[in-house]
Structures are given as C-alpha cells and as structure tokens.
Amino acid sequence: EAGVAQSPRYKIIEKRQSVAFWCNPISGHATLYWYQQILGQGPKLLIQFQNNGVVDDSQLPKDRFSAERLKGVDSTLKIQPAKLEDSAVYLCASSPRLGMGGPYRETQYFGPGTRLLVL
Amino acid sequence: ELKVEQNPLFLSMQEGKNYTIYCNYSTTSDRLYWYRQDPGKSLESLFVLLSNGAVKQEGRLMASLDTKARLSTLHITAAVHDLSATYFCAVEGSSGAGSYQLTFGKGTKLSVIP
Numbered sequence: 001e002a003g004v005a006q007s008p009r010y011k012i013i014e015k016r017q018s019v020a021f022w023c024n025p026i027s028g029h030a031t032l033y034w035y036q037q038i039l040g041q042g043p044k045l046l047i048q049f050q051n052n053g054v055v056d057d058s059q060l061p062k063d064r065f066s067a068e069r070l071k072g073v074d075s076t077l078k079i080q081p082a083k084l085e086d087s088a089v090y091l092c093a094s095s096p097r098l099g100m101g102g103p104y105r106e107t108q109y110f111g112p113g114t115r116l117l118v119l
Numbered sequence: 120e121l122k123v124e125q126n127p128l129f130l131s132m133q134e135g136k137n138y139t140i141y142c143n144y145s146t147t148s149d150r151l152y153w154y155r156q157d158p159g160k161s162l163e164s165l166f167v168l169l170s171n172g173a174v175k176q177e178g179r180l181m182a183s184l185d186t187k188a189r190l191s192t193l194h195i196t197a198a199v200h201d202l203s204a205t206y207f208c209a210v211e212g213s214s215g216a217g218s219y220q221l222t223f224g225k226g227t228k229l230s231v232i233p
Contacts, residue, residue, distance in 0.1 A: 042224050043207075050218065056220065091162070107167055108221065109164070110154075110161040110162040110163075113161050
C-alpha cells in the first residue's frame with residue numbers, strides 16, 4: 001500500500017513570495033490533515049478535511065494560508081504572502097475513517113513532509 | 120484548550136539501560152498515540168492506547184495509559200542505538216465541530232550512546 005505522498009520535499013523562498021504544497025493521501029482515506037511543525041516542536045494542526053469538506057480550520061491563519069481538497073482526494077496548501085515565521089515542515093496526514101466519534105477514529109498516517117525555509 | 124506536556128525533552132542514555140518518558144495532558148481524553156520521528160523523516164505510529172489501564176508492548180518499548188491521572192508513559196527497556204529518535208505523544212480531543220483531532224507534545228529527543 002502506497003503511503004501519503006507530498007511534494008515538493010524542500011522549498012526555499014523569500015518573504016512575501018507565494019508557495020504551494022501538494023498532498024496525495026493513502027487511497028480510500030476519507031480524512032486529510034495538514035500540520036505545521038516548527039523546529040523543536042510537535043506538529044500543530046492547521047486544517048482538517050473530511051472528503052472534500054472542511055471539518056476544522058480554526059488554527060489556520062486565513063489571512064495568508066489557504067487549503068483545498070477538490071474531489072475529496074488530493075489537497076493543496078498555499079501560503080501567500082510568506083513570512084519568516086512560516087519556516088517549518090508542513091506535514092500531511094490521512095486516516096481511513098471519518099474523523100468522527102464512536103469506534104471509527106483511526107490512526108493518522110503521515111507523509112514525509114515539505115521543509116519550507118523563508119528568507 | 121488541551122495541553123500536552125512531555126518530559127524529559129532531551130534524554131541521553133547508555134545502551135542497555137532502562138528509562139521512562141512521561142506524557143501529561145490537561146483535559147479528559149481516552150485515546151492517546153505515541154509516534155516516532157527520525158531526523159528528516161516523518162512520523163511513524165508506534166502505539167494507540169484506547170482506554171484507562173491500556174498497556175501495549177513492541178520490542179523494547181512499552182506504553183501505558185492512566186486516564187484518571189491524565190498520564191501516559193513510554194518505557195524503554197535495555198536501550199539500543201536503533202532507538203535513537205524523537206518520540207511524540209499525541210492526545211485525541213474533540214474539535215467541537217463533531218470531529219476529533221490530535222494535540223502533540225513537544226517531543227522527547229532520545230540519544231542512545233554505545
């Protein structure tokens with residue numbers, strides 16, 4: 001079974017530029033997550049999708065970050081314009097079930113991440 | 120707001136020794152995950168603990184969960200160099216939007232010295 005795919009793996013941009021990251025979850029996984037991991041910290045959830053709908057984007061800085069998951073499969077995360085403090089690893093994860101209560105919560109499987117450096 | 124604290128944040132230990140990593144969290148939860156992250160790599164799921172008193176073991180690692188104390192431990196037995204990595208605990212909590220999300224601790228960077 002193929003894992004979560006992400007691209008690019010590395011990106012260096014200057015502040016105020018734009019950047020986009022792509023994620024292809026494990027086939028059949030309904031729930032997709034984007035996390036930001038700053039050096040020395042644990043991942044912080046930015047946005048959670050269930051199929052092609054947004055479940056929670058309360059921690060997404062919406063003035064500069066946007067994300068979409070068209071057709072409920074792959075997803076893109078965009079930053080426009082980037083700031084120095086956006087330097088981090090952006091992780092995509094997916095889980096096989098809907099992220100709902102009851103017995104259907106499942107382990108999240110993480111992709112390799114995109115390492116972003118903003119100069 | 121759910122807060123997750125791990126300690127220690129850095130751990131240097133000799134091969135063959137035992138040690139425990141602690142994970143405390145601030146609000147009620149009955150599901151906790153442990154992940155491993157190697158340098159430059161993504162997170163690998165180690166354990167899912169689903170209820171109070173749950174204990175799981177894989178090789179030299181054993182994880183337990185005490186939901187009443189809001190505490191999980193990851194015990195390392197007879198450490199070997201291959202266990203060197205950063206270990207994260209993540210606690211599941213309700214997002215308030217009808218779904219569940221993970222809140223991660225800062226991680227424990229483990230170095231096993233020959």
